[in-house]
Amino acid sequence: MANNLYTVDSIQSLDPREFTRLRPQVYRGDTTYSTQLLIEIVSNAIDEYKAGHGDKIEIIVDTKQNLYQVRDYAQGFLVNSLRPDGKTILQASFDTLNTSGKFSDDGVYEGIALGLNGIGGKLANFLAHELIVTTYRDGQSETDYFKEGIFQNRVVNKTNEFNGTLVKWIPSEEFFTYPAVEFSRVRKLLHVLSCLCVGLTIELIVDGQKEVYYSENGLNDLINDEIGDTELINTRFNMTFNKGRNKMDMVMTYTSKYSLNMISYVNTGETDSGPHITQIKTILTREFNKFFKEKKWLKEKDENLSGDDIQEGLCIAFNITAPGVAYDAQTKSRITKLDMAPFTAAIVENLNDWFIIAEKDIKLIFDKATAARKAREA
Secondary structure, three states, X not given: OHHHOOOHXXXXXXXXXXXXXXXXXXXXXXXXXXXXXXXHHHHHHHHHHHOOOOOEEEEEXXXXXXXXXXXXXXXXXXXXXXXXXXXXXXXXXXXXXOOOOOOOOOOOOOOOOOOOOOOHHHHHHHOEEEEEEEEEEOOEEEEEEEEOOEEEEXXXXXXXXXXXXXXXXXXXXXXXXXXXXXXXXXXXXXXXXXXXXXXXXXXXXXXXEEEEEOOOOOHHHHHHHHHOOOEOOXXXXXXXXXXXXXXXXXXXXXXXXXXXXXXXXXXOEEOOEOHHHHHHHHHHXXXXXXXXXXXXXXXXXXXXXXXXXXXXXXXXXEEEEOOOOEEOOOOOOEEEEOOOHHHHHHHHHHHHHHHXXXXXXXXXXXXXXXXXXXXXXX
């Protein structure tokens, strides 16, 4: 037992880079592929677009070298702007954990950015063999070079490039089972992002082959891809809500399928659980049942249809933009805090308007939900 006693050397203090490289799962989650690094950098570019800067993002991949680069045409970082610690703003944004311009609800990003923890750029840097980041702003450029997450040197020049940021990196095989990315996941993500950000063009160039992602119809394009030719109703539910920093787009339809398909995004980040999902399901169940009884399709003595009954065949896509969102991890798929109060009344109002203009479709939904209940009870 004596061998298990602590010594002075047993307790270690690691700096953020050392800790991230020792325990990448803390920030990265699954480390089978390096896909999350690309997602982190692209998310920062999306935040720029949402803040009103730039309408194009370029992603270039060289699979032979496993080299990735993301270029946005946004505002760029301040060039060669030194902090009291001697680092420039650009350097600190890629090697000093929890450094960000997105913490404040009153800042440039109004508290609604997806990259809100000041971790993403650092994660890509700390888990890469090399990372090179260049900012272009107002006729000047600054390029910072990192190796194994450690700053090497900086070059400042004049430039004719458009404002924005270019990030290049080579993920390290030390931290990933496969240092490449999952292209199927990346392509799906880029398509979704283009639907969430109408007017944004995303180019993906893999070994010289270009793919362009652009959407004119937003969430309706996303719904079309999901349902194919299975749509049952003629009039989809479409909602746009915009009040201050709280915004919401939602599209909903019904299909001949038997399962629920809920495509949930918050601040353009995909989510799979949280109070927003629970609240929306609750609203749908309550309001549908209320309307069914108003039309006397359900008698007063009849038991309300369950959420599962009403959600059978439902395909719904939404993106909520809100400040003060809290997540359970850096991957941001599970939300622990989101104030739904600003959205609840808007959803109810838009639903009831839809019920009136699409009554024949709502009757089809009622018949499908009733059939689902009978099947469940049988």
